[in-house]
Amino acid sequence: MTSVKTNAKKQSYVWLDELSTKEAAVAANAGTVVIFPVGSVEEHGDHLPLCTDSIQPEYVAVEVAKRTGCLVAPPFRHGVCNAGRNFPGTMSIEFETLRMVARDVLAELVRNGFNRIIVLSGHAGSSHMVALRLAAQEVVKQSSPVSARKTRIMVLSDFDFAFEVKDLGFPETDGHAGAVETSRVMAIRPDLVKGKGKAGVMNVPRFEIVPDPEKYFEGGVNGDPTLASDAKGKAINAYVVEQVAKLVEELKCN
Numbered sequence: 728m729t730s731v732k733t734n735a736k737k738q739s740y741v742w743l744d745e746l747s748t749k750e751a752a753v754a755a756n757a758g759t760v761v762i763f764p765v766g767s768v769e770e771h772g773d774h775l776p777l778c779t780d781s782i783q784p785e786y787v788a789v790e791v792a793k794r795t796g797c798l799v800a801p802p803f804r805h806g807v808c809n810a811g812r813n814f815p816g817t818m819s820i821e822f823e824t825l826r827m828v829a830r831d832v833l834a835e836l837v838r839n840g841f842n843r844i845i846v847l848s849g850h851a852g853s854s855h856m857v858a859l860r861l862a863a864q865e866v867v868k869q870s871s872p873v874s875a876r877k878t879r880i881m882v883l884s885d886f887d888f889a890f891e892v893k894d895l896g897f898p899e900t901d902g903h904a905g906a907v908e909t910s911r912v913m914a915i916r917p918d919l920v921k922g923k924g925k926a927g928v929m930n931v932p933r934f935e936i937v938p939d940p941e942k943y944f945e946g947g948v949n950g951d952p953t954l955a956s957d958a959k960g961k962a963i964n965a966y967v968v969e970q971v972a973k974l975v976e977e978l979k980c981n
Contacts, residue, residue: 741792743800743841755840758876760797760975762788763832765859767806767850770814771904772948774924775912777816778804779904780849784885786915788847790968795975800836803828806848807855810903810929813941822858829862833880837870842878843978847971851884879978888970895959898950902929905950907963914960924952 740746743761746754766781776782781804788799808819829846836844846859863880870878889907897906904924913920927948931940941947 741789741797741799743798746798751839754798758843758979759841760795760843760845760978761800761836761841762791762797762845762847762971762975763800763829763836764788764802765806765829765846765848765850766802766804767808767852767855768804768816768818769806769808769850770811770817770947771908772924772927772946772952774920774922774952775904775909776916776919776921777818778919779908779912780806782849782916782919783908783911784847784849786964787885787967787971790964791972791975794968794972795979797975798841800832803832806850807852807858808850809852809854810931810940810944811947813939814947822854825855826858826862829859830865833863833866834869837866837878842870842876844880845971845974845978846880846882848882848884849886851886856882856884881974881978883974885967885971888967889963891970892963892966895962897954900928900950902949904948905952906954906959907950909952909955910957910960911963912960913955913957914964917957923955924948926951926953 764784766784768777769780771779785802792799805820807822807825808817811817812819846863848859860882863882867878867880901907909924925946927945929944929949931937931943
């Protein structure tokens with residue numbers, strides 16, 4: 728982990744933008760891995776905050792940084808939200824906006840010498856993830872031929888790992904604002920959980936593009952948040968942190 732001495736006391740940093748310009752150069756030259764957390768402002772039922780998809784990856788990124796010595800880039804708390812776009816409070820941005828912002832951030836990290844990057848998204852909508860992957864692909868293709876060290880960027884949602892925890896008694900159909908997500912927020916920011924919530928099912932017609940997805944999305948919940956608990960959330964979060972930490976170590980190797 729990058730550190731500086733202040734008044735003879737060693738202070739450690741996990742946030743990239745808390746470094747000085749000299750410290751940033753040292754960290755880049757050392758091949759430090761950077762995690763770029765991406766979230767969204769989106770409804771998550773009546774019981775979870777609009778920032779649900781943001782606080783989860785940010786928590787994971789900071790915990791991984793503490794464990795591995797990587798750095799965390801300033802988060803981007805906006806995303807492409809199709810299923811929940813008509814619920815009050817949801818703020819969805821255009822596909823191209825997300826792609827261009829992600830591309831610019833990644834390109835600037837690489838230009839500064841940080842070419843081992845994990846884009847960690849707490850929002851896992853298909854269009855949203857495609858935008859992030861296209862941005863990463865563009866930066867990798869442009870930087871690799873001119874970089875002395877191969878640029879490597881991983882793009883994933885922390886829910887790629889969260890739903891791998893199978894021994895908590897949650898149904899396979901659990902999803903948006905359900906038991907898994909509610910448990911995780913209970914463990915991270917219990918002060919933001921507003922009651923137990925109500926079970927719901929997302930029944931958008933298969934394959935069809937509809938202008939009013941909220942009509943098929945009862946209460947903005949897909950799953951049963953009443954099955955959630957703080958203890959289950961801690962177990963899920965610990966597993967996600969462990970798996971992302973493994974990715975950081977993988978990027979450090981070569």
